[in-house]
Amino acid sequence: MSSDSLVPETRVLAIASHVVYGYVGNKMATLVMQSMGCDVAALNTVHFSNHTGYRQFKGTRSTAQEISDLYQGLCQSHLTDFDVMLSGYAPSAAAVEAVGAIGLDLQRKAESKPGSFFWVLDPVMGDQGRLYVNDDVVPAYKKIIHHADLILPNQFEAEVLSGIKITSLSTLAEAITAIHATYSVPHVIITSVRISQFSESPAATPDNLTVIGSTIKSDGSPRLFRVDVPALDCFFSGTGDMFAALTVARLREAVFAADPALRTTRSWVSPDDVRPTDLPLARATVKVLASMHSILEKTLEARDAELRTAVSAEEAEPGLSEEEKQKREYLRRTKAAEVRVVRNARFLREPEVEFQAREWTKEELPVGLW
Amino acid sequence: MSSDSLVPETRVLAIASHVVYGYVGNKMATLVMQSMGCDVAALNTVHFSNHTGYRQFKGTRSTAQEISDLYQGLCQSHLTDFDVMLSGYAPSAAAVEAVGAIGLDLQRKAESKPGSFFWVLDPVMGDQGRLYVNDDVVPAYKKIIHHADLILPNQFEAEVLSGIKITSLSTLAEAITAIHATYSVPHVIITSVRISQFSESPAATPDNLTVIGSTIKSDGSPRLFRVDVPALDCFFSGTGDMFAALTVARLREAVFAADPALRTTRSWVSPDDVRPTDLPLARATVKVLASMHSILEKTLEARDAELRTAVSAEEAEPGLSEEEKQKREYLRRTKAAEVRVVRNARFLREPEVEFQAREWTKEELPVGLW
Numbered sequence: 001m002s003s004d005s006l007v008p009e010t011r012v013l014a015i016a017s018h019v020v021y022g023y024v025g026n027k028m029a030t031l032v033m034q035s036m037g038c039d040v041a042a043l044n045t046v047h048f049s050n051h052t053g054y055r056q057f058k059g060t061r062s063t064a065q066e067i068s069d070l071y072q073g074l075c076q077s078h079l080t081d082f083d084v085m086l087s088g089y090a091p092s093a094a095a096v097e098a099v100g101a102i103g104l105d106l107q108r109k110a111e112s113k114p115g116s117f118f119w120v121l122d123p124v125m126g127d128q129g130r131l132y133v134n135d136d137v138v139p140a141y142k143k144i145i146h147h148a149d150l151i152l153p154n155q156f157e158a159e160v161l162s163g164i165k166i167t168s169l170s171t172l173a174e175a176i177t178a179i180h181a182t183y184s185v186p187h188v189i190i191t192s193v194r195i196s197q198f199s200e201s202p203a204a205t206p207d208n209l210t211v212i213g214s215t216i217k218s219d220g221s222p223r224l225f226r227v228d229v230p231a232l233d234c235f236f237s238g239t240g241d242m243f244a245a246l247t248v249a250r251l252r253e254a255v256f257a258a259d260p261a262l263r264t265t266r267s268w269v270s271p272d273d274v275r276p277t278d279l280p281l282a283r284a285t286v287k288v289l290a291s292m293h294s295i296l297e298k299t300l301e302a303r304d305a306e307l308r309t310a311v312s313a314e315e316a317e318p319g320l321s322e323e324e325k326q327k328r329e330y331l332r333r334t335k336a337a338e339v340r341v342v343r344n345a346r347f348l349r350e351p352e353v354e355f356q357a358r359e360w361t362k363e364e365l366p367v368g369l370w
Numbered sequence: 371m372s373s374d375s376l377v378p379e380t381r382v383l384a385i386a387s388h389v390v391y392g393y394v395g396n397k398m399a400t401l402v403m404q405s406m407g408c409d410v411a412a413l414n415t416v417h418f419s420n421h422t423g424y425r426q427f428k429g430t431r432s433t434a435q436e437i438s439d440l441y442q443g444l445c446q447s448h449l450t451d452f453d454v455m456l457s458g459y460a461p462s463a464a465a466v467e468a469v470g471a472i473g474l475d476l477q478r479k480a481e482s483k484p485g486s487f488f489w490v491l492d493p494v495m496g497d498q499g500r501l502y503v504n505d506d507v508v509p510a511y512k513k514i515i516h517h518a519d520l521i522l523p524n525q526f527e528a529e530v531l532s533g534i535k536i537t538s539l540s541t542l543a544e545a546i547t548a549i550h551a552t553y554s555v556p557h558v559i560i561t562s563v564r565i566s567q568f569s570e571s572p573a574a575t576p577d578n579l580t581v582i583g584s585t586i587k588s589d590g591s592p593r594l595f596r597v598d599v600p601a602l603d604c605f606f607s608g609t610g611d612m613f614a615a616l617t618v619a620r621l622r623e624a625v626f627a628a629d630p631a632l633r634t635t636r637s638w639v640s641p642d643d644v645r646p647t648d649l650p651l652a653r654a655t656v657k658v659l660a661s662m663h664s665i666l667e668k669t670l671e672a673r674d675a676e677l678r679t680a681v682s683a684e685e686a687e688p689g690l691s692e693e694e695k696q697k698r699e700y701l702r703r704t705k706a707a708e709v710r711v712v713r714n715a716r717f718l719r720e721p722e723v724e725f726q727a728r729e730w731t732k733e734e735l736p737v738g739l740w
Binding site for chain 2: 006009013018020021022027031034035037038039040041042043044047048049050054056057058059060062066069070071072073074076077078079328331332334335342343345
């Protein structure tokens with residue numbers, strides 16, 4: 001590896017969960033951003049043995065006070081010169097508020113230097129139509145999102161934040177427009193939408209996932225781009241965290257590659273004449289998805305190999321109950337699907353596949369957004 | 371980077387401290403081992419804002435119960451297929467015992483497959499002639515070291531464990547012999563000794579640090595090698611953790627490159643006819659030190675550049691008291707000396723300098739050890 005494949009030097013404060021085993025939350029995000037060349041301060045909001053996809057885990061959650069204390073520890077020793085903050089899972093409404101206060105304080109410190117600090121917020125609340133946090137976490141997020149520069153909701157979280165049920169390309173665009181308008185958040189990416197579920201898109205490839213992004217224009221309207229990628233037939237935990245971490249690195253790289261004035265523009269919002277597909281956000285997204293695609297493909301291969309060679313629960317320990325056997329098999333499959341980042345880190349730095357961002361066509365957009 | 375520069379696939383359980391900012395403990399060890407291609411499970415024994423070299427920090431310590439619970443979480447989901455355990459700082463005697471119990475349990479699980487599990491123990495107790503842990507941590511370590519495969523004391527810790535004050539090459543060799551004998555620990559590295567402090571070595575280069583290692587022979591006698599490296603004129607925190615993490619990766623690589631029988635030999639102890647400098651431990655140590663030397667050189671350059679350009683406390687905030695100015699300056703210098711691993715990770719994988727391991731000469735050794 002040459003050091004040319006690293007992104008510009010970036011000091012990140014990453015606030016998310018820690019797991020001893022496996023790759024989600026800060027365990028994933030730290031590894032990904034460090035592999036790209038970022039200096040990462042990792043403030044952990046939970047300390048679990050493994051991710052919750054195993055359906056069992058042990059460990060502790062940080063209190064809001066513990067999160068604030070750690071940040072105060074950084075402040076008192078003048079260790080807060082961060083370029084970017086990436087905030088993910090927080091285990092309570094009070095913890096979300098504590099994270100929000102940290103983001104605000106870092107913004108205040110950077111006030112005199114527009115563009116010198118950027119907050120990427122992943123509003124981790126739920127997926128697939130249901131919340132997996134307490135109800136009071138939702139209003140806590142709604143309060144702090146106003147201050148973020150980029151948010152990364154999945155389809156369900158975008159619905160929760162916008163109040164709009166996403167059932168079509170029109171409602172998808174409406175949800176993004178509403179998020180820009182309601183929260184004044186300049187950049188949004190909805191990290192995965194299955195367009196093929198929309199009845200209006202019979203021609204959409206069912207095996208594609210679509211990522212939708214937008215950077216606001218000066219009149220408040222969205223500037224929408226989409227990237228379609230082939231979906232892999234497996235559920236992996238931690239992909240949202242990998243997406244967020246890659247986006248931090250690639251967005252900063254794309255901003256550094258753009259007109260130098262952008263770097264000192266508040267929230268890195270490109271001038272109105274920059275087309276959607278030329279946005280740093282779009283340029284970053286295609287690279288992010290390329291890295292992810294390669295790493296998840298390698299993960300799928302490794303998972304299949306592991307499941308083929310590993311000894312089944314029955315062979316390892318004969319005489320288990322049917323229930324216990326099923327549980328063992330589930331754990332084994334979950335373990336086998338842990339994302340293989342370490343041995344494939346080169347695909348983070350040098351993605352091989354190429355995806356394209358494209359503008360939404362007139363037909364895809366609701367009236368008034370064209 | 372080609373994947374050729376990664377070490378053989380190695381699953382490590384790393385138990386040590388976590389700091390939000392900077393690089394010591396597990397924050398250092400995880401990054402180093404992941405950069406080398408190891409899959410690292412990180413069990414954190416403290417959660418601090420920064421390392422204690424700043425002379426102030428905030429955060430919490432894990433209790434022995436929390437450490438045991440996290441390990442139980444791994445056990446219940448069958449996530450304990452580790453090849454190596456690396457244990458470092460534990461914040462109390464009870465925590466040291468909890469870590470010891472984990473090491474023992476992993477050894478028990480691997481009992482039927484000699485060589486399939488290896489425990490590297492860094493007995494973090496103190497440095498420069500003084501303990502920085504509670505007195506009761508010392509007997510706790512003395513109990514668990516019997517079970518470790520390799521220990522990595524510094525000079526002071528070697529004195530504490532052996533009961534021998536190291537004032538000469540003879541007493542150094544006696545200390546290692548005593549550690550092998552007292553604790554039946556098959557591999558020892560004393561991570562840094564200033565040979566020039568010994569009055570018997572007037573010709574020793576004062577700017578050298580010496581690393582001394584030994585793998586036990588079947589009669590219990592040591593097999594001693596030494597590697598001399600130029601010392602850099604700066605104190606860096608986390609170098610012990612970097613040394614330990616690199617050693618995990620490089621030792622496993624060296625064992626895989628040796629006679630295949632070694633891999634299935636208990637504790638990877640080479641046959642008696644393997645000379646000291648041909649030991650996997652010696653081959654690993656020279657590569658470890660080469661990587662460290664390059665990264666610390668780069669750190670020194672970056673530190674000096676940072677200290678030159680950074681605004682002094684007086685300029686940044688005029689009117690500070692003399693005491694406050696001195697404190698700021700100390701914090702600034704400590705921050706500037708954080709080890710620069712991320713942007714120099716290539717030196718971990720592909721060390722450029724070459725050091726030599728050499729046997730101790732007859733004149734250097736006490737009677738009976740030749």
